Amino acid sequence: MSFGTMTMAAFEGVPLSQLFPEEKLGWNGYVEWEDKPDRKEIARRILATKEFTPSPEFQLEPLPKTNPVLIGYRWKEYHEALGLQRIVDFSWETVQKEKPDMIHLLDFPYNGETPRKPLMEGKITDNKYHFVRNHGGIPDIDEDAFELEIGGLVNTPVKLTMKDLKDASRFPQKEVTVTLQCSGTRRIEQIQEYPGEGDELIQAPWGEGAMYALHTSHPEHIADMHTGVQWNSRLPGVTLKKVLKVACGGLKSEARHLEFLGADTYFKKGNVFNYAVSVSSRKVRNQGGEEVLLAWEMNGKPLPKIHGFPLRVVVTGVIGARSTKWLYKINAIEEPSLGPVQSQEYLYYNIQIGKHNSKYSNGFSIQNMPVSSAIIFPQDKEVIIHDGHVELSGWAYSGGGNWPERVEVSPDGGHVWYAVDPADMTEKHYHAWRLWKISVPVNAEGWIEFCARTWDSSCNTEPTFVRSAWNWDLHVTSSCHRIKLYSINRTKPETKARLEQYAARGESMTPITKTTKYGLENMDEYLAKMRTFPGSRGPRTECLGSSLGGDAA
């Protein structure tokens, strides 16, 4: 099935590079599809002649323990079939340069998850560690050659250069702290419970980690977008509302949605597209427009190529998929975008919907993200030696302008809940997570189940079990996050003695499945105990006089 070197340099005698050109100087890796129906049709015909490697099976099979975890053969082959192999190559080069230390869930289109440690190091994630969920290859666009086109149902269609956008005298700049969250966050929990849709664009097995049982969560954190009126000269973003008003004289009255087109190439069931999604104009107007920003910096540094350089949109409080990268066109439209990412994906299905009956119209489109949280430390299946308290830390988030109000942790599977002290949570934002930590009293030993849940500013909390909100496309795993810990409580005399025994022998307690070569108990002590508590051998007195001699046979 490997596509291998079977490249097709031409189609019906015309070179692919001529059929699917990078027309704009300085815009490498960008092919226009949405304005070119004939071009799309030729691509469809080429794709129809080929067989592509199926997506790897990883839901009914264990996840590979490799890094990259999954290889995107199919998506690479799509690009190769259209003569766009160079996009694949540039994308991986960019990953190695900009994101060398990630958990590479999928090599192409690149999906990278933040390791646990940097995730929890500060309330703002370093750019190098922001999660990435790309839907196509990474374009390589020269900022000076770039222009943003705004058209459709606007009063005045315009083209704006980066210089125009960065002109603070035209477009005042905003500062906001934002968490972007992929609707696939913690998806691995859904997969582990029940396999679901195995889309051609892999439903990546996001965890809170990703390497096997060691998973890390990964809200993408775009933060500290300082304005031009700040003390420093960083010029990070402007509201889309202001751009539409100032540059375009506002929307026409029939406009209801803003469609965002990205320069990346997207494939769906034999057809090719530019990445396209939309948000409602209502969202663009909200809160003085601060909910939808056009951004060119992240945390005081230029937007990395992998995150959308030179320009991306940042839509707060909703699924990350709306925050289009390499944003080159905005269309004001009457109805939501029919781009596959908007209309055919990121749908939230009832649990009875699946391969046997799913349609694009019988799931609802995921917009605002619900309240959710995760325990990042300790990790699932860790062995914890403690003195009656276990320390936990993690994140809590709610979309739609809500903020996490209270985080609770249960050490007993969800019966008793301990609230995190407000002093142990990072500060509130309208559109960003809060990190938290807590020390929970734990008496019990052996395997115990911890879970965390958050209550947000609208009193919403999380579904109880993964099953409570499992859905075919494996989106929005917002149920109480549950981890299994093996508790070893040093305050218990027998445990303390056993630990000392292990230490004296230089023996490790882990892995717990490895047995010791020493006996667990002196047999004299065992016998003494058995003779004191004969219950385990049956009642003592009634056992007397049981000679078979006197019994009838």
Next chain:
Amino acid sequence: MSFGTMTMAAFEGVPLSQLFPEEKLGWNGYVEWEDKPDRKEIARRILATKEFTPSPEFQLEPLPKTNPVLIGYRWKEYHEALGLQRIVDFSWETVQKEKPDMIHLLDFPYNGETPRKPLMEGKITDNKYHFVRNHGGIPDIDEDAFELEIGGLVNTPVKLTMKDLKDASRFPQKEVTVTLQCSGTRRIEQIQEYPGEGDELIQAPWGEGAMYALHTSHPEHIADMHTGVQWNSRLPGVTLKKVLKVACGGLKSEARHLEFLGADTYFKKGNVFNYAVSVSSRKVRNQGGEEVLLAWEMNGKPLPKIHGFPLRVVVTGVIGARSTKWLYKINAIEEPSLGPVQSQEYLYYNIQIGKHNSKYSNGFSIQNMPVSSAIIFPQDKEVIIHDGHVELSGWAYSGGGNWPERVEVSPDGGHVWYAVDPADMTEKHYHAWRLWKISVPVNAEGWIEFCARTWDSSCNTEPTFVRSAWNWDLHVTSSCHRIKLYSINRTKPETKARLEQYAARGESMTPITKTTKYGLENMDEYLAKMRTFPGSRGPRTECLGSSLGGDAA
């Protein structure tokens, strides 16, 4: 770590074959240990000089998909270290001859699980398919050379040949239908939830299947032990009670337990033993003695070598480990056997007991088996296309002389339960399972959780979840058996249409994680539906007049 060919032919100049001889003519593969403390001590010293390959990790890792599933390197090396490699070889030859079609969970000591189909073919399992849980190698004993020694606290110690035992004029014979159950049955469910003890004698990952997610249960079924007074001439067994009385003149008054020694060699933490367990004399007397039999046939055929030829004891209603194979000695004793299998294993721990605090005295010894059941068909994670009813079948068992009275199946994770019609259960026995089948109404589609539970003749039923009775040594998985099925209900119009679409295209619905290359819905139909139910796009009326023009920026 591989022990490889590093055999030790001698110890301190004495050949191993002389140190650990097969002394009795016609008793191959049997070395006496329990009567030979000096021999045991030499073996201990030899074992102490060596490192052995650790047991394979399979609890924190996925199970290998091989058959044999696990390789018993360590146990082979123990035998090899004492010059007993021929026992290892003979054991595997015997497996291939007597049990060619099993799921070989562990090659040595041999652990073999019955595949699903033969398990459910009749109420009596064919000898070829009885499960096997051996604790050592398989001895090869000549029936004519064999003798059973009975000693200890009996009035008259004796030795009995097989001819003596088969003399129906001395020992009248009994017929009983018996299910033997390993306390490891369905262990895989405990392992999948939480890893536990990884003993040097592997806690085999018994399922109801064993190959990966496809596991079959495996009560060992010893049945139809016809008596000499029956119409046929098969002479299968006698009660131990009668043998003790007739041959030994009964027990001395201080005797409380009967210890059974098997000719197989057993290792535990650097020491060597013969297999030894015990039952109380009260058990031996129960019900006219029919609860403890000495048996030499299984279902009208000679006992297979792998099951204990020429003689084994069959203890009804209790953990299979008491039914010693290759039984060569019975000791009447005051206290339960101190053999490791009796005193140090098959202990049932509180969930807080584990590697950090387990002792031999803080779990109780497993004797009677509780009520339990399993769904055998369908299997976990199967895709079921049906017309509103799903057929299920399985087994139900209870130990201690109880019988399964009612089997119930839930199609919704344990909320609504349907009772199996008594006509769809096999007949009752005091000591055997009942097979059952049921057709359950199922409306719901997608992933649903079925579970089964049994109520026995003492009104006992099963714990609700695996967690409810999880224990460190991973014994007695008697919780409601739960399986996940993907339901496709052909009576639903949308599902019917999708199935027809797949059939017309010659496309398979399975695996469900494999996506189709066709669109899920015609986009015109999609749009029509979206325009009729704009709810999924936000309220319709309130979206009007949202031009940005008139808004304050």
